[in-house]
Amino acid sequence: MWMIALQRSLILCLTLVIISLLAFLVPYMSGGDPVRTIVQSRVGDMAVDPAAVEAMRVHLGLDRPLYVQYLGWLWNALQGDFGYSFVSRSPVGPEVARALVVSFTLAMTALGIALAVALPLGTLSAMRPGKAIDTVATFVTQTFVAVPEYWFAPMAVLVFSLYLGLLPSAGWEGPASLVLPAVVLSLRPLAYFTRVSRAAMMDVLQAPYITAARSRGLNMNQTVVHHGIRNGAMPVVTLFALWLAGLLGGSVVVEVIFAIPGMGRLIYEAVVNNDVPVLQGSFVCIVALSVLINTLADALYILLNPAVRIRHVH
Amino acid sequence: MIMEKSNSAAKTNPRPGEPLLEINNLQVSLPDAPHVKPIIDGINLRINAGEVVALVGESGSGKSMTALSLMQLLPTGLKATSGKIIFDGEDILAMSQRQLNHLRGGRIAMLFQQPQAMLDPTSRVGTQVAEPMRIHRNVDRTAAKARVLELLGEVGIPDPSARADCFSYELSGGMAQRVMIAAALSANPELLIADEPTTALDVTVQAQILKLLDDERRKRKLAVLLITHDLSIVSALADRVAVMYSGRIVEEGPTQRILNSPQHPYTKALIQCSLLKADKDGNLFSIPGGAAQARDLDEGCRFLPRCVTAASANLQERCTHLEPALDSYNDCCKARCWAVKPDGAHSGAHEARRP
Numbered sequence: 001m002w003m004i005a006l007q008r009s010l011i012l013c014l015t016l017v018i019i020s021l022l023a024f025l026v027p028y029m030s031g032g033d034p035v036r037t038i039v040q041s042r043v044g045d046m047a048v049d050p051a052a053v054e055a056m057r058v059h060l061g062l063d064r065p066l067y068v069q070y071l072g073w074l075w076n077a078l079q080g081d082f083g084y085s086f087v088s089r090s091p092v093g094p095e096v097a098r099a100l101v102v103s104f105t106l107a108m109t110a111l112g113i114a115l116a117v118a119l120p121l122g123t124l125s126a127m128r129p130g131k132a133i134d135t136v137a138t139f140v141t142q143t144f145v146a147v148p149e150y151w152f153a154p155m156a157v158l159v160f161s162l163y164l165g166l167l168p169s170a171g172w173e174g175p176a177s178l179v180l181p182a183v184v185l186s187l188r189p190l191a192y193f194t195r196v197s198r199a200a201m202m203d204v205l206q207a208p209y210i211t212a213a214r215s216r217g218l219n220m221n222q223t224v225v226h227h228g229i230r231n232g233a234m235p236v237v238t239l240f241a242l243w244l245a246g247l248l249g250g251s252v253v254v255e256v257i258f259a260i261p262g263m264g265r266l267i268y269e270a271v272v273n274n275d276v277p278v279l280q281g282s283f284v285c286i287v288a289l290s291v292l293i294n295t296l297a298d299a300l301y302i303l304l305n306p307a308v309r310i311r312h313v314h
Numbered sequence: 315m316i317m318e319k320s321n322s323a324a325k326t327n328p329r330p331g332e333p334l335l336e337i338n339n340l341q342v343s344l345p346d347a348p349h350v351k352p353i354i355d356g357i358n359l360r361i362n363a364g365e366v367v368a369l370v371g372e373s374g375s376g377k378s379m380t381a382l383s384l385m386q387l388l389p390t391g392l393k394a395t396s397g398k399i400i401f402d403g404e405d406i407l408a409m410s411q412r413q414l415n416h417l418r419g420g421r422i423a424m425l426f427q428q429p430q431a432m433l434d435p436t437s438r439v440g441t442q443v444a445e446p447m448r449i450h451r452n453v454d455r456t457a458a459k460a461r462v463l464e465l466l467g468e469v470g471i472p473d474p475s476a477r478a479d480c481f482s483y484e485l486s487g488g489m490a491q492r493v494m495i496a497a498a499l500s501a502n503p504e505l506l507i508a509d510e511p512t513t514a515l516d517v518t519v520q521a522q523i524l525k526l527l528d529d530e531r532r533k534r535k536l537a538v539l540l541i542t543h544d545l546s547i548v549s550a551l552a553d554r555v556a557v558m559y560s561g562r563i564v565e566e567g568p569t570q571r572i573l574n575s576p577q578h579p580y581t582k583a584l585i586q587c588s589l590l591k592a593d594k595d596g597n598l599f600s601i602p603g604g605a606a607q608a609r610d611l612d613e614g615c616r617f618l619p620r621c622v623t624a625a626s627a628n629l630q631e632r633c634t635h636l637e638p639a640l641d642s643y644n645d646c647c648k649a650r651c652w653a654v655k656p657d658g659a660h661s662g663a664h665e666a667r668r669p
Contacts (some may be wrong), residue, residue, distance in 0.1 A: 049468075209432055209434040215385055216418065217417075218449065222449075226441075226445075304436065
């Protein structure tokens with residue numbers, strides 16, 4: 001047990017080192033000269049003076065060899081210091097933290113909605129394959145997978161904000177402003193969760209212990225509630241973690257459309273502005289968080305499925 | 315004919331010796347595949363209250379499907395297409411789901427071949443043992459907990475309070491089957507179906523489980539339908555035995571009569587197999603051929619392709635074209651064979667019921 005924990009932590013550390021290296025390098029691979037962009041932004045429409053660019057390069061320490069830059073950056077990053085944004089000149093750390101909280105709230109709400117709909121829907125479809133509920137579920141999930149967010153988002157704004165006037169169309173002020181983006185963001189994971197929980201539940205319903213439970217006199221609903229859902233939910237938990245990690249930095253479209261100050265928008269703006277420190281800080285935080293989330297998902301999986309626990313009574 | 319609400323609470327349950335379960339001409343087939351011959355083809359079997367009846371036969375003969383049709387838990391696609399299963403006066407095949415749920419675990423309980431696979435891996439063992447009494451006997455949670463520990467102790471599980479909190483993978487096969495027995499007895503049923511309850515267990519554990527089953531059924535005056543292919547188990551536990559071949563019963567009678575003087579060639583061969591006697595070349599006896607194609611025979615006796623009696627008794631012609639009926643012989647037993655002389659038969663007067 002402890003050996004497994006140790007092994008996993010070592011792999012985790014190695015993963016984080018590789019990730020930090022990639023996070024550091026990726027912005028440089030995007031092409032373009034960030035220093036030039038910065039100087040350009042300071043001088044407006046005037047021509048850029050090459051000497052000023054070089055002076056700025058030295059000022060920012062970007063004239064040093066790449067590995068020196070990396071080690072210096074890593075050392076500071078380990079202490080929570082990700083440098084200063086080229087654009088806003090404020091520290092990257094707090095900026096990323098604020099955005100992460102926003103994105104995390106949005107992602108968890110969206111995935112919560114997805115899970116709350118998908119588990120019952122997938123289970124019911126598995127219990128009545130080919131019947132009305134299954135057909136409806138298949139149609140709905142296919143629609144949600146096929147139609148992109150940048151169609152759903154404006155439609156939602158059109159109907160619920162403009163016509164009905166029920167919810168704010170954009171911004172990040174209070175729970176009401178969370179509803180539309182969270183619902184739009186939930187549609188795609190909802191579709192995948194439904195498919196996966198349906199398939200898992202189909203398998204579970206064929207399991208011998210389901211027949212045994214029926215032989216004890218449990219009706220179909222009792223059997224599914226007491227012996228089906230927990231077994232069928234396991235693949236969905238893994239999927240949930242993957243989606244959570246993905247949505248932390250991946251809900252760009254929704255965050256930009258609804259003007260939400262989350263990670264997606266932060267990264268989007270940093271890319272547009274060639275803001276290297278913000279990109280590096282965002283990448284490394286998101287990926288480190290993803291690794292952490294997946295580790296937590298493994299732990300949750302163990303909680304759900306006692307057979308993974310290593311404990312033997314003789 | 316069938317009462318809408320079960321009135322079993324009002325009347326007394328069958329006493330020992332009275333019929334508890336009667337299978338009448340049961341046929342199980344695949345309605346979606348009409349070209350496939352029925353899996354179970356017209357079997358009749360009676361189990362009296364408190365009686366142990368063994369159903370014997372090789373794999374694929376339809377034993378387990380018979381058991382599952384008593385519970386109406388046949389795998390998807392299979393259906394009891396005709397016949398009746400009368401349990402305490404009511405036809406199981408005509409029951410509503412609600413009536414069936416009342417029956418399952420409450421009046422008829424079942425044991426299975428792979429006890430560990432039969433326990434939900436995410437649910438504690440004690441919870442599963444408690445289910446039948448909670449559902450059928452309205453026992454509250456606290457009382458059920460105490461009763462579960464009692465039951466686990468009764469079926470020979472050491473340290474019941476620790477084991478009740480275990481999960482199935484933490485138990486050995488023998489322990490898991492003891493748990494299944496506790497769960498089966500949980501609501502005090504009248505009939506226990508034991509579908510090869512010891513096949514997956516090792517030999518020493520087999521004996522313990524069989525002893526436990528025998529003790530419990532005597533103490534509780536339980537009727538048991540014991541499904542097995544092990545004739546030594548039959549001889550030790552069963553009052554009566556029915557031998558199944560290819561979806562039909564081919565011989566039936568009191569255990570000792572059948573095992574001591576079997577009449578049907580298949581029963582004879584089964585017994586010879588179980589003796590594990592080697593011939594002079596060191597080979598164990600086995601029945602030549604397989605049962606796989608037997609169901610596809612359009613006419614004649616299904617066992618004929620593997621039968622040694624037909625040729626020696628000079629019955630080849632009749633056995634090829636006419637299937638024998640399950641006729642009684644010696645006033646105690648029944649056999650489905652042309653070579654067996656039935657009760658009250660005159661030579662030539664006897665004709666097959668099925669062309």
